[in-house]
Amino acid sequence: MDKSDALTSFAALSQSTRLDVFRLLVKAGARGMLSGEIGEKLDVRQNTMSANLAVLLNAGLVRNERQGRTIRYFADFDTMRGLLGFLMEDCCGGRPDLCQPVIDEIACAC
Amino acid sequence: MDKSDALTSFAALSQSTRLDVFRLLVKAGARGMLSGEIGEKLDVRQNTMSANLAVLLNAGLVRNERQGRTIRYFADFDTMRGLLGFLMEDCCGGRPDLCQPVIDEIACAC
C-alpha cells in the first residue's frame, strides 16, 4: 500500500453508492454478494452499479469471482488492512492512549 | 459518525496534500503541528494549505488551537475511531479471521 493506492482507495470510498456497497460487502464477509443483488438492494441502475464496482475493484477494495452468468463480489480485507496501516503509520507520537481507542473500535464482535 | 460524515472524511483523505497532512498529524500525535510548519514541510503554498486544512477541519479529522499568531493543528483520533467503526460495522459475516488481521495491522508500536 503506497500513497497512490491509498488515494485511490479513499476516492473510491468517498462516493455514496460505493461506500454503501463496500459496507454491505464488509457485512457479507466471506459470503460476498452478487452484482445484481447489490444493485437491487441499493436501488441503483445496472450500468451505474457496474461503473461503481469497477472503481472499487480498481482500488483493490473488492474482489470478484464469476459464477456462471453472475459475478460475486467480496470486500478485500487485506487491502483494508494495508490502508489502515498506511494511514496510522508511526501513529500518535509515542502516546498509545491516543491510538488504542481507534484500534479497539474496530475490534468487531464477530 | 453517520454516512454523510464518513463521505466527507473519505473525500478529505482522497487528496494528495490532505492525506500527507493527516498522516503527518497522526505521527505528531498530541504534539500537533503549526499550520506554517506543515506547509513548509510539504512545500505547499499558504492559501492552498489553508484551504486544505479547512477541508480536514470540516471533516472533523483535525482540530486546531490558536497559539498567538500561529495555529496548531492536531489529528482527531476520535473521528478516526468513529470512521473506522462505521466502515467495519458488523464486519466479516461471522468470521473473525477476516477482520482480526485488519485490527492487528493498526495496533501501532507506540
Place this chain on the structure above:
DNA sequence: TAAATATATCAATTAATCATGATATATGGA
C-alpha cells in the same frame, strides 16, 4: 445456434473539485 440473462463499456452532458492570485482578517510588537 438463437434467445435470454447478467454484467461491462462507450460517449456525452452535467457537476464537483483544485490550485492560484489577490485580498482580507487577526495577533503581536515597536
Place this chain on the structure above:
DNA sequence: TCCATATATCATGATTAATTGATATATTTA
C-alpha cells in the same frame, strides 16, 4: 497606532468525476 507575521477567504479557470442512454460482451438454456 502602525507595521509585520500568520492564516483565511474570494473569484476564477482548468481538471476531474458521476450519471445516463445506448450498446457490447459473456454465459446459460432451449
